[in-house]
Amino acid sequence: MAEAAALDPPLPGEDVKPFTPEKAKEIVMCLQQPAVFCNMVFDWPVLYWNAKYLSEVLDGRTIRFRMGMKKRDAAPQFETKCSYVEATLEEFLAWTSGQPTCVSRPFSCYDSSKYWAYADYKYIARLFEDKTEIFKVNRLLYLQLRTMQDIMWSDFGFPGRNGKESTLWIGSAGANTPCHLDSYGCNLVLQIQGRKRWHLFPPSNTTFLYPTRIPYEESSIFSKVNVVNPDLKHYPRFTKAQAHVVTLNPGQVLFVPRHWWHYVESVDPITVSINSWIELDADHKARVEEAITRTLVCAIKSAENPSPVDAWLNPTEVEATSHEINLQYLNGAMSAYLEYQKVTVSEDRDLSTHDTEKEASSCKRRKMQVNPKPEDYKSGTHEAGITMVKAKKLEKIPFGVHLIPVLPQSQEASSVGAGAAESDSRDRLSKNEEGHFGKSCCTGKQSVMSNDCKTLAAQTDSDSTANSSQMAISTNDLLDCLVNPQVVSLVAGLLLERERV
Template identity: 35%
Template sequence: MEQQIKDLILSSKEPLVFKNYINWGLVTWGLPDWRNMLKNEELLFRCGTKSFTQEPQWERTTGTKNAPFEEFISFTESAPNGWMYFDYKYLKDCFKTSKELKKEINWGLFGFPELSSEDSTIWIGSQGAHTPCHIDTYGCNIVAQIHGRKQWILFPPGEDLKPTRIPYEESSIYSKLNFFSPTIADFNGVGNCRRVVLEPGDALFVPHKWWHYVENLDTAISVNVWVPLPEDHEERFKEALVQFFITQVTQNLDFETKKVILNPNSDQEIGSMTLDVALDVVNKCKDIFSKTRTEKRPISVRNESFTFVDKIPVLSSQDFNKFLENQKSRFGNTKNETEKRNFPEIINLIEAFSHPEIISLVGKKLSNQVAYDFFKLHKNLNSE
């Protein structure tokens, strides 16, 4: 059955929900079990606010705090006006003494036995902890819900959610739209929304380059893994082009402007990258893509159906508007909805040049040139 599940995942163009499918022992753990397992290990949490903000709560605008799991539990029980999120942490880099946790994680249930805890990331957050809406440009995503409930809002790749590369980080294209405290008028024309709430034991498959906004409805824990795809070679080439542009533009900018442009996890990499290094990355990614551009996903599509696997229906426009209204109404009066931060003019330039449509055009132009040069070389060799 695992091979059929794998084929289903790799051939699906839409998100899939696996209801009560995860049989890992982790699903039975309560918060006291996690506290006993983690003991006094300090975790780095991102700390945000449960209030209206005009823009999404980007990582740069939220605080951070080192705290043991015990303190995190106390925080969740006091119901404050904030949230804490230990998010996007690779298990290979944390919980180094927690072998019991890591041995539980195996993605063989989905046909990927080669993927383990070493390839997985963990997300631990309080109610209200969330990730701004974005696209992951590499791979596809399988998420296992371990504890609590987590809400996923998804849109197909073609939906215009006002993409931006600011804040910049590799492989993440963010949406300018704020789903946590929305300004309703900003969502005019947006549709094709899927909404699902994952409960412990559920899993979600997110196809390549689907938009998603994720929010904890309770104190929640989840584990996910990104499955590599042949398309990643092209995506890495395009990401290298964006990185090259961002690197050169930000070299001589003041620190405050750089903070607006870069996500914190990109500070060191972008700040230390020279022109030669950035160009070398572009050329290497271009070469790999040119050699692998004919690769396809190795699947054999079957028509099996499983009672525990469901597609997510598209919300009606009325239900989508109701979701937005419910999100907005949580924070009372929002008189400052029309207020906007003033950004340096360079921001508009960066957004224009790094827009996904522009980068795709540049990538195609360079790729076609590679193919043309190869054709000329092949022709010349044959004529000698």
Template identity: 45%
Template sequence: MSVGTSDLMTMLKCEDMRKLIVNRLQAPVVFKGMIESWKCSSWLVKDWIEACQDLKFNFRVALKGEPRWERDADYIKCSLQEFFDWVNETASKESSLASYSPSTHWCYSSYNYMSKVFESIPHILQVVDWKTFGFENRKGKESTFWVGSSGAHTPCHQDTYGCNLVAQVCGRKRWVLFPPEDVAHLYPTRIPYEESSIFSEVNVTCPDLSKHPKFRNAHPYIITLEPGEVLFVPKLWWHFVECLEPSISVNTWIELPSDEESRLNEAVVRTLMTALIPVYQPDEMEWINPTEELVSPEETLHYIRIVLNNLCNQREKNIFTSDMTQQVGSDGSCEKKRRLHETGATGSYQDVTSEYAWITKVPSLTFTEFQNVCCANNKDKKGLEGLSCSSSNIEVPLKDVLNSFVHPDVVQCVVDKLTNLFTCTSSETNKV
């Protein structure tokens, strides 16, 4: 039975809801009946097409059958009308998608920051409202828009900033998630490089256990997100996302106190990548995501100083980062996360899902169950080209070298050194 938004607000005050999301939830959950007040909650595809008018979106197009990097796709621009005409196989010969077949290809427009994309249609920014989640001033301007066809996906990755609320508006998406402590089982890589995204080399839809044997020890969580549902993704949870049918979704990343520390780590990674990629990237390879670009060393160093200053001010104000999940070690360990489990902090997660009928936990699966769900139809498909190290005698060690330079252990050493130096310098300055 659907629960009305007014009833939800009676059960849980906005501020309590915000605290629940930011401080209490330790694992992914699904909220139901929470976006009924959204102006777009009852919109059909035709309503989105009408609202977006002739606005052009950036789409990437690739063959179905296996996950792909963003660089391994063609890029086109088209309207939602053109996109859905293509999905329904009614596209005109003049369509930019005419040379692709929806039976063999998928098409995805992702990471559309609504404040920029809908700048010419500002009223769309008002059809999204995260007030019922405790974020009263967060609307479309602070949200991101996604639209994709069946098979469209993002490779398995981890976001280093914030937690995530994802509202499924039209169609269905399957989410495969892994907890932060699974990092050693997911073979993380910073190539291709993208700030705040750490990718997994594993093809989760068809894992090659001879290349990635530790993956069988991972702890997958799987949920199919239905229209009207909202998924909460905690900070640092890995996820592979795939459209099961033509889909529209909207998300917002919620900033956390610990993000300032994460930004410092990412600034160090960017500094290293800025120096290393131009030197070591083979001519035939692209080690930077199409949506990312390297900046000058001067700009990177300036950013490091800003982050250090912000972090220092944060600590002086005694803003404790209780939500912070510690960087993982070389063995994949995550001590702070482990302590949360041992002290029963995740019990609050169980309490929440039993306390409120409109919050359901995302189920965890055994590896065998996971294979039956995600890999049953992919047994004859080849693994991800380029997601694992190439057989090239040159590329393998070069990628290993770069990934070693930006390994969390190394980055944390640099961060600790920078923090200590900056703190000492600031202290001496204050004395004077």
């Protein structure tokens, strides 16, 4: 079985991890291209967290699954175009294995040959928060699970970071996340069961990926392009994009650097993975940019006549916030950034590494509070901790069998397996010796469609060129220009400069 590979004990002589926590952290904080860590998690208890095991542990607890179609349209299948099902993992497993509908009842309206299901963005601390009584009743289960301690990001140099700061993803074959970049932090992803294929694009490809903030979600910038079936007539610049493709196997950890675009798809019938977003110093300015974006998007879209076909708010966002609250958020983010600048202006950026990291939140998105206070930003309460590590640049990249670079698709095969790692490591290492190394918790997904037997919403292209309209320029067209990442970065710089004088 796919998950067995992750559970095999290390061979004699391989029970020592290739990188110390200090070295792993140094790599993570300096690496500027995606890479796969191997042989770093063989003793993590979380490797037993396959879907069957989780089904037994959660014992009938329902989870929200996002349902999408397996057919490949030219437009991305955004979350606003999906339907949602509340089901247990037991019912999910019955559905994926083709058992009778009486066993997989919540999925009875969906043909597993045509649809995929994805339980994504499940914050582990929240998922297990109601299991206290089970722990009290079954001491053995409690000791075996120890939910938070089963995940040991301390091996990557982040002491105290465990399941509390991690997110769980469970999907069927074809389940995918639309191509996007995360505004905050960098990303560590551990594959537990099955395989996932990652299509990654460097930040320099942003223009080629036609960025959009519709659907709007704080901290996620989506691409209008379906990168696995691109519509080159409407998005001709995509031909210049340089994809880095890798298939992540159980037991491997993928590092996704800051602002790298990524499209992720489940390859095998069932996949399970966990991840943790690592906060970075650069997030201070990113939060100012996100606040500007939110203020503009909410103001302009809220002023539009409501349309049932224009689902502009992603299901991860509960509601559009008022202009007053958004301005409070903006001012708080700016105050935090300016305070950070004062603290760090005298530091020698080329020297020591600060090994202290404030406690970090489990969520990727740092949602704004209803009444945020400037001191919340300054103290780190609102941002839930910023990584203060300033690791010096590594003189030599330690690429090899234990750290495999994800190279452009034209340069390297797309699968990183144990065999590939062994056979290609020397060549990869020699080729890269002179290179360089370089998210308040969100609420659960809310349903945007009625949970019945209706077909999924029609797949419509979010680009105005594919939608007929009486107006030559739509509100979304205007927003694509106003909140283009480059424009927002410039506006943030101008606002911050005003506050400095």
